[in-house]
Amino acid sequence: MRSPELNDDFFAAMESSIVDVDEAQMLPPSCYADPAFFEFEKEAVFAREWLCVGRESWIPEPGDYFTAEQIGERVIVVRQQDGSIRALSAVCQHRAMLVAEGRGKTRHFLCPYHHWAYGLDGTLTGAPAMERACDFDMSRHSLPAIRVEVWLGFVFINFDPDAVPLSPRLSAVTEVLKNYHVETAEESAYPGEPSKEYWNWKVRFENSNDGYHANRLHAGPVHNIVPSALASFPDLPSDTAGYFRYNQTLHMDASFNPTLKAVLPVFPGLTPDERHRMLFINVPPTLFIVGRSETLTYNIFFVHGPEAMSSQRGWMVPPGVSELPLFKERLQMNVDGSKPIFEQDRHVDEQVQIGLRSRYANRGRYSWQEKSQQEFNRWLVERYRSHWANLQRGRQAPFSQTSRSRGS
Missing domain, CATH: 2.102.10.10 (Rieske [2Fe-2S] iron-sulphur domain)
Known part of the structure; x- marks a missing residue:
C-alpha cells in the first residue's frame, strides 16, 4: 500500500463512496492503514467531534x-x-x-x-x-x-470549544430509543478496562454497522433468527449525528442464546413491532448500541492509532430485573450466546486489517444490505473535506497547536 498524497484529487475521489449505495464503493484502503492519513483524521474528526x-x-x-x-x-x-x-x-x-x-x-x-x-x-x-x-x-x-x-x-x-451541541442532532436516535426508557434502565457493573484491539477504528465501526455479513459469517441457528434480508434503513435528517437500522426477526422477542428467545423480562414500553425486530444504532465515531426486547448492549470505542484501539462493552435491562431470581445466570446466557459471534467479528477485523495493507486492496462495491456503510462514509467525507478545505485556506490550526494555546 502506498501512502496517499493528500490533495484535492484524493478527496474528490471520495465522491464515489457517498453516492447511492447501489453505485457506491468503499473508501480508499489507505484511509484505514496509513499513519499519515490517521494524523489528518485525528484533526478532521477526533479533535472536533463528540x-x-x-x-x-x-x-x-x-x-x-x-x-x-x-x-x-x-x-x-x-x-x-x-x-x-x-x-x-x-x-x-x-x-x-x-x-x-x-x-x-x-x-x-x-x-x-x-x-x-x-x-x-x-x-x-x-x-x-x-x-x-x-x-x-x-x-x-x-x-x-x-x-x-x-x-x-x-x-x-x-476537544473543540466551539463544537455544535450533540443532543439536538440525535433527536431521531433519541426517538427510536424512547420506549426503552434508557434513563431509568438498570446497568451492568462497570465493565472494567477496555479490551485492546489492533485494527483501524473504522474497520471495527463498519463491522458493527454491517448487517450484510450477519447470516454469512455468523450462519447458524442463533444468528439466523435475524435475517440480513430483513434489514431496513429509515430516512434520517441530513444533520443527524447518529444512524440506525432495523432488522426484523423471525419471531417476537428473539435473542442470542440457546433458547433463541428472551430469557429476561422485556422492556415494558416496547410495541409489538419493536419486539419483533432488533435495533442497531451508530453514533460515530465512538458509540455503537444494539437493542433487543430484553437488553440494550453498548460498545464504546477508544481510538489510539492508525491500527490501535480499545473498546468497552456494557448491558442495560429494564428496571428491577437485576433483583429477580437467576438474573445473573440468565444474563450470562445472553453473554455466552453472543461470545462466538463476537469472536468471529474480532477475527474478521484482524484479517481485514491485514488485507487493507495489501497493494491488491480494492475499493469494493456495496450490497444494498450495507447502506449503513454508505451513511457512515457520508458522515466521514463531509468532515474530511471540511477540514481539508480549511487547511487549504489556512483557517484551522492543527489540534496540537490549538491545545497548546488554550493551555498556555
Whole structure:
C-alpha cells in the first residue's frame, strides 16, 4: 500500500463512496492503514467531534471519577459537589505527569510526582515550594477543561470549544430509543478496562454497522433468527449525528442464546413491532448500541492509532430485573450466546486489517444490505473535506497547536 498524497484529487475521489449505495464503493484502503492519513483524521474528526468516553452511572457520587483516553489524550471525568459532571485533562500543568489513573473517588487530584493539587473542578489549589517562582499565578495553571455533554446517560467529550451541541442532532436516535426508557434502565457493573484491539477504528465501526455479513459469517441457528434480508434503513435528517437500522426477526422477542428467545423480562414500553425486530444504532465515531426486547448492549470505542484501539462493552435491562431470581445466570446466557459471534467479528477485523495493507486492496462495491456503510462514509467525507478545505485556506490550526494555546 502506498501512502496517499493528500490533495484535492484524493478527496474528490471520495465522491464515489457517498453516492447511492447501489453505485457506491468503499473508501480508499489507505484511509484505514496509513499513519499519515490517521494524523489528518485525528484533526478532521477526533479533535472536533463528540467522543463517547463512558456512562454517567460510573460516577454516581461527588468525587467519583474515571479516566479515558482518546487519540492519546488522557481525560478525567468527575462528578462535582453540585452533582454536575466535568471533563478535565489528566495532565499536570507542572511537568506533564498524569494526575489520575483508572477510576476511584477523591476530594482532589494530587500529582504523585511533585504534589501539585487540583480541586474537582481542575483549579490548582496547591503547589509546594513555588513561592520563589517569578510571576507564578496559580490561577493560570488549572487543569484544562474539556467540553462535556451527557446524552441518555452516555458521557461525551469534545476537544473543540466551539463544537455544535450533540443532543439536538440525535433527536431521531433519541426517538427510536424512547420506549426503552434508557434513563431509568438498570446497568451492568462497570465493565472494567477496555479490551485492546489492533485494527483501524473504522474497520471495527463498519463491522458493527454491517448487517450484510450477519447470516454469512455468523450462519447458524442463533444468528439466523435475524435475517440480513430483513434489514431496513429509515430516512434520517441530513444533520443527524447518529444512524440506525432495523432488522426484523423471525419471531417476537428473539435473542442470542440457546433458547433463541428472551430469557429476561422485556422492556415494558416496547410495541409489538419493536419486539419483533432488533435495533442497531451508530453514533460515530465512538458509540455503537444494539437493542433487543430484553437488553440494550453498548460498545464504546477508544481510538489510539492508525491500527490501535480499545473498546468497552456494557448491558442495560429494564428496571428491577437485576433483583429477580437467576438474573445473573440468565444474563450470562445472553453473554455466552453472543461470545462466538463476537469472536468471529474480532477475527474478521484482524484479517481485514491485514488485507487493507495489501497493494491488491480494492475499493469494493456495496450490497444494498450495507447502506449503513454508505451513511457512515457520508458522515466521514463531509468532515474530511471540511477540514481539508480549511487547511487549504489556512483557517484551522492543527489540534496540537490549538491545545497548546488554550493551555498556555
